[in-house]
Amino acid sequence: MPEDIKSMYEEELREEFAAMGEPSYRAAQVYQWLQSGVQSFDEMTNISKKLRQKLMDKYYISSAAIEKKLISDYDDTKKYLFSFRDGEAVESVLMSYHHGYTSCISTQVGCRMGCTFCATGKSGFSRNLTASEMIAQLQAEQKDNNIRISNVVLMGMGEPLDNFDNVMRFLNLVGSEKGMNIGMRHISLSTCGLVPKIYELADQKLQLTLSVSLHAPNDAIRSRTMPVNKRYHIEELLKACRYYIRQTNRRISFEYAMIDGVNDSDDCARELASRLRGMICHVNLIPVNTVGGTGYQKSKRERMQSFISILEKSGITATIRRTLGSDINASCGQLRRSVYRQNAAKEEQTE
Ligand code: SAH
Numbered sequence: 001m002p003e004d005i006k007s008m009y010e011e012e013l014r015e016e017f018a019a020m021g022e023p024s025y026r027a028a029q030v031y032q033w034l035q036s037g038v039q040s041f042d043e044m045t046n047i048s049k050k051l052r053q054k055l056m057d058k059y060y061i062s063s064a065a066i067e068k069k070l071i072s073d074y075d076d077t078k079k080y081l082f083s084f085r086d087g088e089a090v091e092s093v094l095m096s097y098h099h100g101y102t103s104c105i106s107t108q109v110g111c112r113m114g115c116t117f118c119a120t121g122k123s124g125f126s127r128n129l130t131a132s133e134m135i136a137q138l139q140a141e142q143k144d145n146n147i148r149i150s151n152v153v154l155m156g157m158g159e160p161l162d163n164f165d166n167v168m169r170f171l172n173l174v175g176s177e178k179g180m181n182i183g184m185r186h187i188s189l190s191t192c193g194l195v196p197k198i199y200e201l202a203d204q205k206l207q208l209t210l211s212v213s214l215h216a217p218n219d220a221i222r223s224r225t226m227p228v229n230k231r232y233h234i235e236e237l238l239k240a241c242r243y244y245i246r247q248t249n250r251r252i253s254f255e256y257a258m259i260d261g262v263n264d265s266d267d268c269a270r271e272l273a274s275r276l277r278g279m280i281c282h283v284n285l286i287p288v289n290t291v292g293g294t295g296y297q298k299s300k301r302e303r304m305q306s307f308i309s310i311l312e313k314s315g316i317t318a319t320i321r322r323t324l325g326s327d328i329n330a331s332c333g334q335l336r337r338s339v340y341r342q343n344a345a346k347e348e349q350t351e
């Protein structure tokens with residue numbers, strides 16, 4: 001079985017190369033080629049044919065092939081369906097802002113967490129992505145658009161903290177100077193709240209932005225929509241969040257999908273405000289995106305206004321996110337079954 005060479009750190013490549021009797025500068029060259037997005041060893045023009053052949057025999061270079069591409073007419077957001085060498089597919093979204101390009105990538109094929117409002121959760125779990133497959137999503141988007149991506153959000157399909165080691169490896173690779181050089185401050189990671197992993201992440205003191213998908217002010221409502229809450233109750237989760245803030249000095253952002261009649265009452269807003277009081281945080285309210293078969297509807301505009309004003313009066317900063325391609329449809333992990341502006345979007349079939 002060939003090995004996944006693009007998931008290797010430069011130091012690991014150096015060790016592999018030393019074992020093959022190759023000098024360490026060769027490892028540096030190959031590392032740079034891999035992280036620049038080459039798809040075959042033959043593109044490594046400063047590497048001898050003989051070594052290229054040796055590498056080909058031992059390793060594979062993972063890449064993300066574009067199966068499908070949707071372009072929003074609204075705001076230039078592009079949604080990709082990528083496939084990997086075993087035929088598994090994930091979605092990723094490229095968004096363009098004034099300050100540059102942001103990519104929202106997947107970390108797993110499917111998800112084990114089973115949130116009832118989420119299309120990914122409904123379609124089950126297939127496997128974890130490797131670090132190189134996360135990088136390959138970014139590389140494919142850069143190449144397809146001839147751009148450089150400056151920001152990454154781990155908010156596509158999957159629960160990043162359920163694939164902890166590969167995600168950490170991805171963060172190190174993507175942040176490396178010879179790699180894409182995207183620093184932690186330009187990366188956001190969203191989690192449904194795997195408490196032990198939040199502690200583990202906090203102890204690494206990375207400067208990334210942590211988003212926590214809260215979506216409810218108490219255990220009764222949260223356990224109904226997010227099965228993970230039965231394992232880690234809301235107070236335990238918030239305790240882990242406070243620890244994260246202390247360790248990293250970073251503000252946490254709480255995601256709250258507003259579901260009509262489920263979690264959007266004034267009482268819910270008051271309860272949420274009292275739970276979050278004193279925390280360095282920000283609340284993002286998002287009208288829930290209706291996924292077929294869930295029966296959930298978006299909260300009404302007035303409901304959301306009332307909810308946000310209660311939070312603000314309690315001193316909690318909150319925003320209501322727009323529902324364009326650039327936000328919820330794009331970044332909620334419900335991509336494969338998505339209802340992403342089907343009518344307005346042009347569909348481009350690529351080879
Ligand atoms: N598994 C991680 C990251 C991927 S999901 C997590 O749950 O945080 C990215 C975000 O989309 C999460 O905040 C998730 O709760 C939200 N989401 C999923 N389905 C949604 C829907 N139908 N409407 C609104 N937000 C949704």
Ligand code: SF4
Pocket residue numbers: 111112113114115118119120121122156157158159191192213332333
């Ligand atoms: Fe998984 Fe996140 Fe979807 Fe929940 S919301 S099922 S954790 S991808």
